[in-house]
Structure formats: C-alpha cells, structure tokens
Amino acid sequence: MTAVTGDAPAVGGGVLGQPLDSREDPQLLRGEATYVADIDLPGTAHMAILGSPVAHAKILSIETKAAEQLPGVLKVATAADFTDVMPLPCIWIPGGVESHFPPHPYGLPGARPVLTGDTVRHVGDPIAVVVAETPRQATAALAAIAVEYEPLPVVTRADEALAEGAPQLHEAVPGNLNAYWTCGDKDRTDAAIAEAEVTVELDLVNQRTINSPIEPRGAVGDFNAATGEYTLYASTQGPHNHRFLLSALVLGIPFNKLRVIAPTVGGSFGTKGYLYPDMALVLLLSKALGRPVKWVDTRTGLMNSTVQGRDHRQHVTLAGTRDGRITAVRATSYANLGAYPSTIGPGVATALMGRSISGMYDIGAAFCEVYAAFTNTVSLGAQRGSGRAEAAFLMERLVDRYASEIGMDPAAVRRKNLVPKEKFPYDNGLGWTYDSGNYELNFDRAIELSGYADMPARKAEARTRGKRLGVGLATYVAICGVGPSTRMSQEGMLGGTWESANIRVHPTGEVTVTVGSASTGQSHGTVFAMVAADELGIDPDTIQVLEGDTQKAPYGQGTYGSRSYSMAAPAVALTARKIKSKLLKAGAVFLGVPEEKVVYEGGKVCEEGNPENAKTFAELAMSMWYGWGLPPEIEPALDETTHFDPPDFNYPFGTHVAVVEIDELTGETEVVAYTAVDDAGNIGNPKIVHGQIEGSIVHGLGQALMEAAEYDENGLLVSYDLNHYALPRAADVPFFALDKTVTPSPHNPLGAKGAGEIATVPPAAAVVNAVVDALSDLGVQHIDMPLTPEKVWRRLRGESQ
Amino acid sequence: MNGRPEQFSAQPNELLVERLRDGLGLTGTKVGCDTGQCGSCVVRLDGRSVKSCLVLTASAAGSEVATIEGVTTPGGELTGLQEALRQEHGTQCGFCTPGMVMALGELVDTTAGGEAPTEPEIREWLTGNLCRCTGYHSVVRGVQRACAAARAEEPAALAESGAVAASTAAGQEV
Numbered sequence: 002m003t004a005v006t007g008d009a010p011a012v013g014g015g016v017l018g019q020p021l022d023s024r025e026d027p028q029l030l031r032g033e034a035t036y037v038a039d040i041d042l043p044g045t046a047h048m049a050i051l052g053s054p055v056a057h058a059k060i061l062s063i064e065t066k067a068a069e070q071l072p073g074v075l076k077v078a079t080a081a082d083f084t085d086v087m088p089l090p091c092i093w094i095p096g097g098v099e100s101h102f103p104p105h106p107y108g109l110p111g112a113r114p115v116l117t118g119d120t121v122r123h124v125g126d127p128i129a130v131v132v133a134e135t136p137r138q139a140t141a142a143l144a145a146i147a148v149e150y151e152p153l154p155v156v157t158r159a160d161e162a163l164a165e166g167a168p169q170l171h172e173a174v175p176g177n178l179n180a181y182w183t184c185g186d187k188d189r190t191d192a193a194i195a196e197a198e199v200t201v202e203l204d205l206v207n208q209r210t211i212n213s214p215i216e217p218r219g220a221v222g223d224f225n226a227a228t229g230e231y232t233l234y235a236s237t238q239g240p241h242n243h244r245f246l247l248s249a250l251v252l253g254i255p256f257n258k259l260r261v262i263a264p265t266v267g268g269s270f271g272t273k274g275y276l277y278p279d280m281a282l283v284l285l286l287s288k289a290l291g292r293p294v295k296w297v298d299t300r301t302g303l304m305n306s307t308v309q310g311r312d313h314r315q316h317v318t319l320a321g322t323r324d325g326r327i328t329a330v331r332a333t334s335y336a337n338l339g340a341y342p343s344t345i346g347p348g349v350a351t352a353l354m355g356r357s358i359s360g361m362y363d364i365g366a367a368f369c370e371v372y373a374a375f376t377n378t379v380s381l382g383a384q385r386g387s388g389r390a391e392a393a394f395l396m397e398r399l400v401d402r403y404a405s406e407i408g409m410d411p412a413a414v415r416r417k418n419l420v421p422k423e424k425f426p427y428d429n430g431l432g433w434t435y436d437s438g439n440y441e442l443n444f445d446r447a448i449e450l451s452g453y454a455d456m457p458a459r460k461a462e463a464r465t466r467g468k469r470l471g472v473g474l475a476t477y478v479a480i481c482g483v484g485p486s487t488r489m490s491q492e493g494m495l496g497g498t499w500e501s502a503n504i505r506v507h508p509t510g511e512v513t514v515t516v517g518s519a520s521t522g523q524s525h526g527t528v529f530a531m532v533a534a535d536e537l538g539i540d541p542d543t544i545q546v547l548e549g550d551t552q553k554a555p556y557g558q559g560t561y562g563s564r565s566y567s568m569a570a571p572a573v574a575l576t577a578r579k580i581k582s583k584l585l586k587a588g589a590v591f592l593g594v595p596e597e598k599v600v601y602e603g604g605k606v607c608e609e610g611n612p613e614n615a616k617t618f619a620e621l622a623m624s625m626w627y628g629w630g631l632p633p634e635i636e637p638a639l640d641e642t643t644h645f646d647p648p649d650f651n652y653p654f655g656t657h658v659a660v661v662e663i664d665e666l667t668g669e670t671e672v673v674a675y676t677a678v679d680d681a682g683n684i685g686n687p688k689i690v691h692g693q694i695e696g697s698i699v700h701g702l703g704q705a706l707m708e709a710a711e712y713d714e715n716g717l718l719v720s721y722d723l724n725h726y727a728l729p730r731a732a733d734v735p736f737f738a739l740d741k742t743v744t745p746s747p748h749n750p751l752g753a754k755g756a757g758e759i760a761t762v763p764p765a766a767a768v769v770n771a772v773v774d775a776l777s778d779l780g781v782q783h784i785d786m787p788l789t790p791e792k793v794w795r796r797l798r799g800e801s802q
Numbered sequence: 803m804n805g806r807p808e809q810f811s812a813q814p815n816e817l818l819v820e821r822l823r824d825g826l827g828l829t830g831t832k833v834g835c836d837t838g839q840c841g842s843c844v845v846r847l848d849g850r851s852v853k854s855c856l857v858l859t860a861s862a863a864g865s866e867v868a869t870i871e872g873v874t875t876p877g878g879e880l881t882g883l884q885e886a887l888r889q890e891h892g893t894q895c896g897f898c899t900p901g902m903v904m905a906l907g908e909l910v911d912t913t914a915g916g917e918a919p920t921e922p923e924i925r926e927w928l929t930g931n932l933c934r935c936t937g938y939h940s941v942v943r944g945v946q947r948a949c950a951a952a953r954a955e956e957p958a959a960l961a962e963s964g965a966v967a968a969s970t971a972a973g974q975e976v
Contacts, residue, residue: 022888022889023888023891023893025893025896026887026888026891026893026896027880027884027888028896029895029896029899030880030884030887030888030899030903031870031873031874031876031877031878031880032830032831032869032870032871032873033830033876033877034896035829036832036897038823038829038832038833039823039829213934214897214934215832215840215895215932215933215934216832216834216895216897217834265895265896266895267832267834267895267896267898268895268897268934269895270934297833299836300834300836300837300840301836521895522895523894524891524894688891689891691891692891692894692935692936692940693935695936695939696894696933696934696935696936697937698937699937699938700934700937722836722839723835723837723839723840723932724837724839728932728934729937730929730932730938731924731925731926731928731929731933731938732926732928732929734938734939736921736939737939
C-alpha cells in the first residue's frame, strides 16, 4: 500500500506510521487468549435462556415446576422474579423525536424488560432462564418449561408495519411508528427535482443482514456478598458504557459497586456495544444463588437475539442536467427497527444513514426522510459501516442509473460532481460538515489503479469465455470518530461521546497506558503503545497498554464507529504531551538551567545547545518517583489523564472499483478484481489498517452477494444458523488492489480519521453496479441484493425482478 | 492427547470439543457455530484436521489428538506457520485463529515435500474455516510465506518432512 499524499504533514518522528507487527498476535496464534467462554470461576453455575418460538403472541401462562425438578437445576426464573429491575434503556433517540415508551426512572426511554412477561414480539424474545450445574442441564431444562401462547398477527417489514390495519407491536406506539425523522431541505430539493432536465428513480431494498462475529456473545456474573460488589465479564466493546447503563440505570446499584471486564473479544462489528438482557440476568442470578453465573450463547441464539443490521426499503430520486451535473437527491426510507428499540438502533437507522446520502458529491439540494417502524423481528442495531453503507448504496446506485440515463460514463459523472478540494470544510446540507478532503486525487488514483480504461477490452475478452464482465464504481464519505459530546446530544444521543487515556510512568522508566476504549480485534495494545512511544521518544516495547477493565482504566465510551484511533489515540497523544511538559519543567530543575533553555528530544530532556547536559526518560522517571529537589509547583511522580472531546467528527472517504464476471450458464457472480483507495487521514499502523480494510471489503461483498436475514410470513428467522446464513469464505474472494490517499483531519492532534469499518461502506454498491453494468444490454437497471446465482440467472433469461 | 496419554470415560453423546474444553481445560479450541460450519474447533485427529464439534469423544478413542496447546509451549516460540501468520498479521480478534492454525498446519505439512500449494488451493483448503475480521487475505499470504520459508530453509530436512507428508497423504486416502 503506497500513499498518495494530499497535503499531509508528517506525524511524530518515530514509530508511528510504521507497519509494526501486532503484539497481540502471538498469544492469539497460540490459542492462549481468554474469551468469555474460557472463563471458569470456582463454583460457576450455568445459565440458559428460553427464547420465544413464535414471533408475536400473548403469554397466557408459564409453568416452571417440571423444569425445577430436573437434575442439576438450581433456579428457573421468569419476568415475575424481576419486577423491581428497571427496563433496559435506549440511549439514541434521533433529534426531534419523542420516545413513545414509558420513561425510565433516570429520564431515559425504557426499551425492553430483562425478561418478557406479557407479550412476545419476536422469535427469541427471552421469556425465562434456567440456572443449573452444567450447561447441558440448563439447556435440557428449557424444554420442560411449559408456555401457553395466544398467537397474534405478525408483521416483519417496515413498510407493511406502517400500513393501515397492520398488527400492533406496542400499545404506546400507535401505528408502529417510532420515529419520522428528516434532514436536509425538502422544499429546495422538491423544487430542484421538479425543474430538472433529467430525473431518475429507484426502489431499493437494503436487506437485513447479521453481523455474525465468530465468537457468540457471553457473560459471566459474579456477586461478592462480602463486599456487595458485582463483577461482569462480558464480550463487550464498551465496558465503561455497559457499567454506566447497567449499574444505576438497570440494576439500581451504585456505580462503584459494578466492575465490568471485557476479556479478549472475538469480533463485534457493532453488535457487542449493545445492552442485552443476559448481562443483567447473570448478575441478578449470581446474587440470588451466591455463585458465579455464566452464560454463553449458541449460534442460533445469537442470530435470534443479537442486533441485526441495515434493513431499509427506500424510494430514491436523483435530479441532474443532461451534461452530468447532479442537482438534487431525495430519499424516502422505511427502516425496520425490529421489535424493540435497541440501545442505539433508532439513531443508526436515521441520522447515521440520512445525513450521509450525498456522499462525496457537491449537490445543491438534498433531503432524506426516514420512517422508523417496529416489526416482529430481532432489534436493529449497528453493523460494520452502519448507516453509511446504506447511504452510499442508495447514492451510488442512483449515480449509475443517472449516468445510464444520460449516456455518460459513470466515472465521468462522478468526477464532475466531487466536492472540490478548496471547498473544505464543506457543509453537505444534511447536517454534516466534512472536515477535510481531496476527493479528486483519491478518485483519480482508484481509476488509474483499477485499469478502468481497459475495461471495454476486458469485457470483449470475457464474452469469448462465456462470461459477462461488469465494472462498478462506488465512492463514499463515512462519518467517524464519534464524536463531540454536545453535537451528539443534539443528535439525540443521551450520553457522552468523549474518550480518555491515562499514562503512568513507573520509577524504572517503563510506562503503562490505560484507555477507556476496548479492542474487539484491532490490536489496540500495539497501536496505543506506538502513539505514546512516538510522543515520548521511547521504545514501544517498554510501554504496556491496559484496557477493558473498568477498575483499571479511566472512563471511556468504548470502541464503535471506527473511533478508537481517532478518539482514544489522540487522548493518548495529548496525555503524553502533558507528561513531556511536566518533564521539561522538572528537567530544567534537575539540569540546573532555566525552563526556556531545555528541550525534549529523543526521549531526553537536555539543555539547548549543550546536549551533554541531559537526563534520559528513565533517569527522569526515577527522579520524579523520588521527588527530591522539586519546587512546590511541581508534583512528584508522572501520572496524567486526558479526556478528549473533539471539536467535530472526522470524515474518511474513498473510491472502490469492483470487477465481476457473470457466468452466462449459471448466473454465478465472481468478483475477479477489486480496487480500493481509502483515505483515513494519518494512519498509525498501516499493517493493522490494511487488514481491517481487507476484512471490511469482504464483509461488504458478503452483503452484495450472499448474506440475508430471511424471515418467513410467520416471523420465523429462516436463516437461523450458518448452514442457512451464508458468509463469504476464502475461495469467494480474490486478492485486492489497495492504496490510500492521506488527508489529515484537523479535528484531532494526530490528523487521524476512522479506519476500521470504512471499507465496508462502498463494496455492496460497487458490486451491484458492476453486475448491473454486465447486464445492462438486457435492459437491467437494478437487482436487489443479495445477488444470488438464481436471481442473476433469471435476469439473464429476461425475467423481471 | 498432544503426545500424552489421557484416560477417562465419556458419555456416548459427548462431543470431542466438550471433552477438550470442559473436561481437559484445553480452551484454545473454540466453539463458534455448533453446526460444523465455522471451523473454530478444528483439531488434528491422527494428523488430519477435523471439526471437533462433529466428532464424538468415544469415536476418538485410541487416536492421537493434537490441539493448539500442543503446537507450542505456553509463551513459547512460534512454529513456522504461526510466525508467518504473525508477520502477515493473519489474525485480528483471534477467535477463529486456533482452528485455522490447526487446519492450515495440515496443509503446510502435507505439501512440504512437494509443490507449494497455489493461491486457489490455499483458499480452497481454508473454506472450512470462517473468519469475519480479516477477509482471509492475510491468512493466505501467511500460508504462502510459511510454505516458501519451509522450502528455502534447511533443504536437507525437506526429504524427511516429505516422508512424513507421504505417510499422512497415504492415511488420507484410506
């Protein structure tokens, strides 16, 4: 990956920006890392959850006596056992929209109870739990719980849930409408569309998908009766956030009585930042039984309970001139929130999607409206690239449709409408102000690298082999680095979104960095050590990084929205600068020269112009530990903390090019080449980001080609395990051609932008554009995802969608 | 079991992965899907990689079982494959990694004496292991690196490992 530099100043002078090996890798490769399922506390009992087998029904009765008599069973509990437990809250209600749910005691909207007692609203809705001596005994006892249901009608599509006479999910929410949310300028957009030379329209289904981290979720609750303290081990991407939400807001216990520990977490992609009933249940049951209680989900359990992603049905319109200038974009979207508002699901379905729809283009008028509805499906939440992927999909499909309508090359249309470099910071008219960008440079690099000019010849060659070759482009801007707390509060986020770091320098010169973030596979230990090492001019191997344990780490909000490197790493850098600043003051005293005469260089404080008169970082650390000779205004020891709240978000961007070949006989689509040029600002460790980009692209290709959460007419999740839900495998993808441009963000001291999930944003659009391109001579203008061989095969034979 | 005899009695319905994790405390082997799809539970049974969630413990009686814990000593030096995967950062969250190391170990071992596997062959071999983080590219590069390293180093040793590979391949045919 070579960098095409926009106008990037160099960062630091040392290790940052180098492709260092991940220090986490050896223990992962040896199988020595501890995940939740590997935790084995003495005396542990095991919990299993009874989920509803039906999608919508009144519960008439629950009989647990038979289950209680089974071998090994310690307790069977239902909603009746937890009447004093507060509901799980929803903390992202999009701006201007009132919650319809009974308010939570702390003023937050209540979203769902820990167990459902009256009405089940989706398959998997938790009704009862069993705790037993072994996992098998707990699972076996579930079958002995007798529940009597009175079936209710079912609805699984957002648009159908809003129709007159649709089944009603919540008494408090008439018509199942959680939110009608808009952004942009409706009048101006409608006028621009009415006056336009050309308009194109599309009806799109952004299908529901399941994130499917390979590690299912799990939780271990451990109540200590002697101290009254609770410990929760959970597969979480935000231990502090879960502590905040669970302690005072759900369990009604003091904040300082709950410790949350995230051990090694086996992937998340957004799903493990949510508050789930099981997290509260293991703590409550541990207290009730006086033993640690452990729960590990099954794959089918995960698919019926962990938040799912995407799921919009949209009508979208683009207006423009005959010569390729886009003048307006308008989107109406029906978003499927599932049966209950998840922790931040309503915000994902609205703001995160709607404010991004204009992408990299400079458009005069844009408007998006979202109807967010409840249905009898699993709750909606984040999914790698969430919101932004849905936005890029609709815009990039529209641009291709428009290019086809006016007979212009899709690349030429895009190039003509990119926000020009001199317009930054750029107000996109939908609520985001892009921080920095050099879109032309990025776009041109992708076009060149992909060999776009050679595609006509490649198409002709492919036809000689019975293949139809198609090429698809997609660009994107992804809001990342969530965020400024005040801005997010205006967006409806009921919580802070700053991030923190602490640096403690030990007397021997080694350093411990602790952050409030928590890795789900992003090598935080490697990267945060690099940031501190770069600032302090010391060897990264002397720096230890701690995170994921609320008792050890400073407060923080966790890992989500690609924020760790652009939020937590700046907090590390700023803290290191505090350390340096203190060392300069103290160093001047130790060196016996005035403060303005000392400099910090290469891990040493020395007298300016006299490098012999110097003290190394390690020497200074020991001197600060003793504290001898320090004037009263300098405290001994080196221990600093920073809470970083950026002035605004950051906006990575990029251009992807997919080349596909469709087999004329089978309809099978093969991605034969894929080029991605992403811009995540200054990058800390390119080896790690490179891996995240590769993984993200495959995730996006999965949505385009094979992934779908399918519900039948009864609300049964048909794709309930990995035999029925397809994930991309190694043989489904070729090697990719990756490159980057570098446009630093002005909103943090590292010039960083989010990176982890950004490359998931455009691939679905790029692939669908490529397939439509390959079939364009058949009059195909759109195909809904996933592009299964059967679907494509039917289109090859002239069947309509 | 990793070169050591283990004696125990197992229920007829006990899965090998349960014995490994719950009975023997060998938690490096993971459970990701319960249906034999994800490959996080791959171990080697008499040299061949198998999904231990699809094997009854009783049916493994008398066999040699190798798990990730037997590949290296705790905190010890990485094997050539592990080292190559480290250099290519062929892991992110690491949950699927032990299963991949076990499955790919068989590929590297069985091809050590002959032609290096091609990229499509490596990808085909990997189809039994799901990874949601890496997109597999760094893993494929890791295997390529490991195979190249195995061939470049100690050419005298190749014949020996080739003999091992030949016997394993013969075992596969049976």
